[in-house]
Amino acid sequence: YILIIxxxxxxxxxxxxxxxxxxxxxxxxxxxxxxxxDNLMNSGPFEILDATNYDALEEVVAYHDxxxxxxxxxxxxxTAEKFPMRAWNxxxxxxxxxxxxxxxxxxxxxxxxxxxxxxxxxxxxxNTPQNTIMEPSTVYGISKQSGERWCxxxxxxxxxxxxxxxxxxxxxxxxxxxxxxTDYAVEIYHKALSQGHYTCFLKKDTSLPMMFMDDAIKATxxxxxxxxxxxxxxxxxxxxxxxxxxxxxxxxxxxxxxxFKMAYEPDFRQAIADSWPKSIDDADAQKDWNWQxxxxxxxxxxxxxxxxxx
Ligand code: VAH
Numbered sequence: 001y002i003l004i005i006x007x008x009x010x011x012x013x014x015x016x017x018x019x020x021x022x023x024x025x026x027x028x029x030x031x032x033x034x035x036x037x038d039n040l041m042n043s044g045p046f047e048i049l050d051a052t053n054y055d056a057l058e059e060v061v062a063y064h065d066x067x068x069x070x071x072x073x074x075x076x077x078x079t080a081e082k083f084p085m086r087a088w089n090x091x092x093x094x095x096x097x098x099x100x101x102x103x104x105x106x107x108x109x110x111x112x113x114x115x116x117x118x119x120x121x122x123x124x125x126x127n128t129p130q131n132t133i134m135e136p137s138t139v140y141g142i143s144k145q146s147g148e149r150w151c152x153x154x155x156x157x158x159x160x161x162x163x164x165x166x167x168x169x170x171x172x173x174x175x176x177x178x179x180x181x182t183d184y185a186v187e188i189y190h191k192a193l194s195q196g197h198y199t200c201f202l203k204k205d206t207s208l209p210m211m212f213m214d215d216a217i218k219a220t221x222x223x224x225x226x227x228x229x230x231x232x233x234x235x236x237x238x239x240x241x242x243x244x245x246x247x248x249x250x251x252x253x254x255x256x257x258x259x260f261k262m263a264y265e266p267d268f269r270q271a272i273a274d275s276w277p278k279s280i281d282d283a284d285a286q287k288d289w290n291w292q293x294x295x296x297x298x299x300x301x302x303x304x305x306x307x308x309x310x
Pocket of ligand 1: 076077078115116117140167168169170177179180181182183
């Protein structure tokens with residue numbers, strides 16, 4: 001059986017729905033610190049679970065006969081800057097709990113999300129390679145870089161089958177993102193439809209690596225279903241689909257809503273975005289497990305507007 005921790009989050013919700021479609025509703029147990037969308041709650045088993053509580057997690061794993069865990073609970077970049085110690089506690093202790101369950105052979109396989117946030121201000125920003133300088137300057141990025149080191153350590157020392165992806169900014173219509181720096185790329189579609197204008201918290205030329213959620217879910221399942229000997233990276237794989245800046249996404253929206261207006265009022269998240277890469281080299285994911293994205297900016301915008309319009 002599969003357990004999704006953080007099932008009510010932006011990725012967790014879509015991951016749960018996709019895994020339930022693929023493996024059967026009752027084989028995928030959703031869990032989170034709070035209840036989620038009706039669609040999520042009505043489609044299969046759910047547990048209220050604090051992922052930082054080892055005993056509670058061990059009990060859910062034993063009760064539901066869990067063999068695979070997707071640990072999607074985390075505090076994202078913007079919120080983590082406001083609550084550094086809470087972010088570190090959640091992001092790291094949840095990971096240690098899951099890695100230790102796997103080390104004790106109580107579960108067989110783990111997925112844990114990393115992020116392009118592991119890169120910092122002195123990382124090469126264009127076509128950022130899989131292996132390069134990583135000096136993250138955000139609490140969230142530090143927790144993701146540390147998490148990658150622990151995943152690789154548990155694989156090398158204890159044979160734990162943990163797999164990870166450095167997600168770019170993710171764009172979805174089924175759920176809102178929660179406290180990230182790339183959230184503007186989701187909010188903009190909602191505001192374009194509801195108000196015809198959007199005030200962006202990043203400068204118009206701030207290019208960031210981005211991905212439509214369907215591609216992120218496809219990559220996650222592809223990595224988890226790959227033969228273990230094909231997985232050469234046990235920290236976390238670079239993964240890419242597209243890069244764009246706020247001006248470019250605004251222009252793609254204006255193809256559908258000509259009168260859409262954009263304004264720019266950069267806030268504290270500008271410094272976070274400026275520390276991240278502009279584009280990512282994901283040659284390893286392509287080579288090791290045949291990664292290929294399906295969504296570019298035009299298709300993303302068309303899909304978002306199509307599904308969000310009332
Ligand atoms: C964030 N959406 O903004 C997340 C992600 C690369 C960005 O890690 O914090």
